[in-house]
Amino acid sequence: MNASLNFKSSTRQTRWRRKNAPKYLAHVAVQRALRSGDLIKGPCAVCGTSEPPIDGHHDDYSRPLDVTWLCRKHHARLHATGLDGDFFAAGDE
Secondary structure, eight states: OOGGOOOOOOOHHHHHHHHHHHHHHHHHHHHHHEEEEETOOOOOTTTTOOSEEEEEHHHHHTTTEEEEEEEEHHHHHHHOOOOOOOSTTTOOO
């Protein structure tokens, strides 16, 4: 196990982090890259809004800084439907 995932607590959040280490580490990598300026949030890939919150969606957690920027509405819809790629028909925003 990665030493950085050797949490001392056993909260629901830390249990999730242990169980989903690649996802957690990808999220941390994006947070660090945003903070350092190495990564800059873009507009939603579906509707083009830049209004917060804008989330980074990972298609592949092994490439942590390769994200698709989505507004919260479209990110939630993507996870709810499980669709990928061209996941919304034109006008289905």
